[in-house]
Amino acid sequence: MKAIITTGNGGYDKLEYRDVPVPTLRSGEVLLKVLGAGVNNTEINTRLGWYSSSVTDSTEALSGSDEKETLADGGWNEKTPFPFIQGTDCCGEVVEYTDDVNHLSIGKRVLVRSCMRLIGYDSLENIWMASDFDGAFAQYVRVPASEVFVVDSDWSDVELATIPCAYGTAENMVHRCEVTANDRVLVTGASGGVGSALVQLVKRRGATVIAVAGDSKLDAVKALGADQVISRNADLIEALGESSVDVVIDNVAGDNFGAMMKLLSRGGRYASSGAIAGPMVTLDARDFYLKDLRLIGCTSWDEPVFPNLIGYIERGEIKPLVAQTFELKDIALAQQEFEKKAHVGKFVLVPPSA
Template identity: 30%
Template sequence: MDDRMMKAVLFDRYGGPDVLYVGRAPRPEPARGEVLVRVRAFSVNGGELAARSGRLRLLTGRRFPQRTGLDFTGEVAALGAGVTRMTVGDRVWGVLGRTSGFGSAAEYVAVPAERIGRVPEGLDLVEAAALPVATTAVTALRDKAGLRRGERLLVRGAAGGVGNAAVQLGRAYGAEVTAIARAANLDFVRGLGAHRAVDRRSARPSDLGRFDVVLDTAGTDLRAFRRLLNPGGRMVTIAFDLDRPVSSLGSIAASGVHGRGRVRFFSGDPTQGHFDDLARHVVEGKLSPAVDRVFPLEETAAAHRALEAGGVRGKYVVSVA
């Protein structure tokens, strides 16, 4: 077998999960400042579904085949020139940067050294793949919202990848956590540490009370949830409504001009420091991986299909080994 090639999940056209297949792609070589990682597992994220379906085609273009996969865990296989803080064999996790696009759904990935961190000892690499996206929750609550002990936190999409981490971290930071999730997942989010769990289908925003911080992972009805903020409250969203992008982004922009509380929008772009923080939270027992189901690489399409169906508890993870 040609060791210059590797298995990778590809698609030749935009569409549903069935467009995904495991094919062959050139095995990357680490450039200066990069690390080659042998991928052990990755998780499936909403952004990948949007890209695969073509909803992000203005960004992803029309050149095929295209790749999928955003985060990963694995072992360092080779070092590019100038990399000194890692050694071959180190167990690492990471997220591809905004300029890198997708591509972690493969046997190998080359990534800048500052985009990865070491996985804590004792944490299984497949389970650990549920956690790189938790860096988004750390950034949202600590850096963007400045969540403080004793404040009231509302988490929308509390059973999902970022949401479940936000519930755990909110509790660890000393906040009173209200979690919104599907009815079938209410016990799950309570088990994560939520003080109050609310069925997203039956609860109206106006019935929820007031909050100091709202973390939104849905991107819909932003104005309604912004009205729940106390004076001095902060709302952070990591999503916007892809079905109504102009209205959704307009609501975010308008919040900075008038009304109660500005909506802070950002997309996760973690670096080494974020992964160091992530590892510390795990070691201190503040954060644990929540894996709903593990799929083999050949069933990546099934993992996409499951995430689209909704109801995930934590993360769907794909094992590459």
């Protein structure tokens, strides 16, 4: 089969399009023909080694250099299994499964839950497709059958491929923050894959959405359902006032982290699953403890998250945002365009038909 092999930390030259064997199934697994694979920050971050604790810059700053050494802790602060196949999002078609799998049928269209808690939901231990084992930047992918969800929808393959990583990450943060219709929720980075999902998922729960995005994208974010949009260049405290929001869901971090603590009302909740503007932040601990704030880190997806998303899709409660599609072989071009941050929604790679 054709696949993109990421050979190490570095630039786009580390992405090689070549022939590799089709995966062989083990007990409890399913083989999927990949119909579409979304492009995410996490694949770029892993290639660049951004998850290493030695990296303190923003993702944008790190991507500016093609000369990278392989970092021992570059993948989620663990060793990255180079060479391997990335691709965290997968819309696929079931083509084979082992005898001990009884809930799937050949030809069914499915989504893969990319964050997997295979030892159970009493533990936060997790593995991720395309970080801990080969992913969907290929014609076929092998995954545990427990992580495959049949979806009954008239969405296209490409539209479904926008969902798993971004919407799963977003729904997990909304779920952990226990967002209700009474909440005022600030969403940063609202035009990106996770941010645009957040606007929809928060609004779906009836909450008031205040979205932060680049000036050229404010109208598009407003059209997603945001009640108020604010330029990312604005002074957030001046625009909103201290103690003015109940929840902040933030994948940006960087210099605005301290201001977001001041925006939260007493008992407010802050959730994050990323730090694209930089992982090193300044916190006034008095804002944290005097206001009884909850700071919630979100990587492991909770059990209801992915079934929730399947239901939202099938009931038409959310919509996909496809910014652009690319052939699988053009992954370097897709990632270059992705890093310009000029788009709203998701890029999707389409493998060649087998």
